[in-house]
Amino acid sequence: MEWDDDTLRRFREGTPEVLAEVYRAHAEPLARLLKAAAWRGAFTRLRNAMELENTLLETFARAFEPRTRAAYNGTRPYAHFLMGIARNVLLEQSRERELVGRDEAFEGLTESSPEDGGLAELLEDREVEALLAAFKGGLSREEHRLFELRFGEGVAQEEAATALGLTRIQVRRREFGLKSRLLGFLQSKGYLEDLETRGWSFFKRRGAR
Structure with a gap:
């Protein structure tokens, strides 16, 4: 998509139609890039379809936050901008998993014991927040x-x-x-x-x- 001055202004203002256009234009290409990276050996958990979708939604949820929208200048390719956010999401997820001593695979996290319920709830809350952000982006x-x-x-x-x-x-x-x-x-x-x-x-x- 083209980033002219009007589009950039409306994007920074959080205009729903523009956010929806950005999501439609970049969601599938970003998913392909992440999946390709996973099969090349980086963040292999993204080979799991659920993991890939969760990371994609979390990336857009952060990309559409007011401060992040304001940080985009319209010159740098937005795909590269998104990939930087996705890398941060993946690195944070990896650090969280290391802290709780869990395996990298998503299934291991969702099958946590009652003592680990807080982590499962946190992951589900983040997923729902990302889903809501994607839904609102299309309104x-x-x-x-x-x-x-x-x-x-x-x-x-x-x-x-x-x-x-x-x-x-x-x-x-x-x-x-x-x-x-x-x-x-x-x-x-x-x-x-x-x-x-x-x-x-x-x-x-x-x-x-």
Whole structure:
């Protein structure tokens, strides 16, 4: 993609459409680079598809943080910029695994004993945070604002409606649409597979009456 002055400005401002474009343009090439590096002998755990996806999502979650967006000057190839972030992610993950005395393979971490539950929860929390960042990156500006108001800041529907210039029923409908899309997105990644959206309520278990 082209990094003209307007694109760079909107990227630094965190415009959802631009973040989504950046993700679509660079996610697959970065995944190929990481996978190739793994098969050449560096960070061999990335041969595991789950490890590769987790690293990819964590890289973009960090790349889309405000300070990191501001650090990109639009001149250096963004693929190289991303690869630098990915290397830092991988090095930090390796140090964490050394500290807990675990094998490098992802399966060894997820099958931890109760005493190691904190580590498993930390890894899962990071994965969910990265997934949410990727989901929000694909939202429109209004959807992103609604998501942050209702689910990030916990603002009441009436206040969210006023802030967005909408009626409360419009907010309810759009909120339900966001919940449904988020659920589908997370389920495609292996989360919340036993839940569903129903009516105006939040997620309910399938089969619940």
